[in-house]
Amino acid sequence: MAASLCHFPPAVSSSSSLFVGSKSRSLLLAVSPFKHFPSKSSISASLPWTRSYAVSNDAAAFSVASPSDLRESPSLGEITRPDFPILRQVVNGFNLVYFDNAATSQKPSSVIKALSEYYELYNSNVHRGVHYLSAKATDAYEEARNKVANFVNAADRREIIFTRNATEAINLVAYSWGALNLRPGDEIVLTIAEHHSSIVPWQIVAKKTGAVLKYVELTKEVPDLDQFKGLLSKNTKLVVAHHVSNVLANLTPITFSGSVLPIDEIVDWSHKVGAKVLVDACQSVPHMVVDVQKLNVDFLVASSHKMCGPTGAGFLYGKINLLSSMPPFLGGGEMITDVFQDYSTYAEPPSRFEAGTPAIAEAIGLGAAIDYLSSIGMEKIHNYEKKLSEYLYYQLSSVPNIHIYGPAPSDTVHRAALCAFNVDNIHPTDIATFLDEQHGVAVRSGHHCAQPLHRALGVNASARASLYFYNTKEEVDTFIQALKDTIEFFTTAA
């Protein structure tokens, strides 16, 4: 296991003062030279701060109260890692370092337990039966909807539509609202940095309706705000914007001053020309407080699997007056009121847009994920990730011949905890493959479902390290060391 010892991080530097508890002893929680992580009970027994809080699989009992004395507290990553069984494994002989959270997040035991309990104890179809199991399943499913509504501060629980994922949610808006409201010559404004799921449905619907897509280009690797304002006109019917870019990591903030693309202002400008606004919040809802009423967006989408929930679930938020005016997306059971031979009448939202048997377990799992995240606190998660993001960025910046895409963090520009990057003369796929095979570090390589963005950046692909609140500074150190080793290998082999 000599190779695993290379995962011991270097000596604590002055930059680590941002991170509480970053001394070597806390590293036992995050990076172990041994094949098996210590069990939760041994962690609880051995560490002096464990008397200050309870670590439990039960999200309701989870508490992260910091000790009030002057002893150091572990970082949020160190505290939460034990809740994620998948993180305690060895990959290719190395402790797993999972830095692909923008693709999908890992699930805490409480979410896995919620899924198992549903199938073990009360699996039944919802909204239909009058028996005990059906009633219990229906209550749990609708309670999950309430949790989502509260999580994003929706005014009405009926404004939350469960979908398979954010992609389906965007397609719902495109094929329902878009098909009804778009006319030839109408314009849809999107940024060049949008995810394919925010582009392709609009291409399809624009072709059917005669609408036109207009793109906001980049300036200094962020969407050009001035160009955006110039694109808005009386012909603009819809603006599609990401809240956080999965490549550029730029936040479209609510109230930050001096930052790029303020989303509250985008909404304001868009509404003034009569346009609706759809926000892709896939990379923001999991990481920070998102308040749909404060944002005043018309539609907002997110995916469960990026926020500690299971795959197969996502949601669309839509203002109730909009949803009530929209025709169905998919037809079938559940979304009807009456069905006759030659016509049918439709249910009110949200049922109108939830045809067929829904992903019941997955929705309940999403509810459990929201419970877990809420028990930590989204402000706490966001603050921790801000520091982790800065540490990642500056450590990565120290790697020679590297280019990190998106704005540099500063007092006014906050990055998400992800970095898409390229190293001169080394293909990102080579980097990602070597990091995985030789170091057990999982990053993503490719276009990250943002081909127009990569063309605008002048590259075919990039590598991306994306973090979540259960990652640690020590893992960043491991990643940086592994990256340097990878670069040296390919540079020497050339």
Added chain:
Amino acid sequence: MEATADARWFRAASRSCAPRRQRRRLPADFVRCVHAARPFPAGVDRARHRLGRLANEFRSLPEPLDRVKRLLDYASELPAFPEAGRVPANAVSGCTARVWLAVAADDGEQGRTRMRFAADSDSEIAKGFCSCIVTVLDGALPEEVLEMTTEDFGALEVMGSPARAVNSRVNTWNNVLISMQKRTRELMAAREEKEEQQEGGRFLCGTWRRSSSDRGASLPRIPDKS
């Protein structure tokens, strides 16, 4: 180079190549002629034999890092791919790296059609994969190409093992092999159609000649070329 590469390009390049066993670094514009190293007994699947030798070569390297280095050696030995060949028709879809593949059918020796392949990538590891696949399948019979599977290359046990996540869209081995097979089928189908048309032309000529003197007779023989 045309999207359906001219076999003469492959033939000209292969005349100058050195036998594999000499292991000296070949100039970039030469095609490896593994199949010319020694005569094969009749009935032996050359592609499978070459795959076996390649697998043994990689397996003889116990450390994963050494296998990666060997893979990069293979990448460096891949002949230069003409810039003109980097066209969309030659692009292998699905890979996270850009991969180009040129395919031709060569009627060289003994009148048997053999498939010729050339490939390139902007990723060194993907280039190494391409080099290995080309080493095995360049010069193989069409049926040898078509019966190979991605899992067969798992025997190499090298980084990015092809046996893992075969159906993943980023599995370069799978994408390149599927592309080779698809274009082999297309080339063979086009050839068969062309031969049928030529056969039909000769048939029609024969019919015209025969029918004028022997109306209502049985199917005419194809007239002698003389």
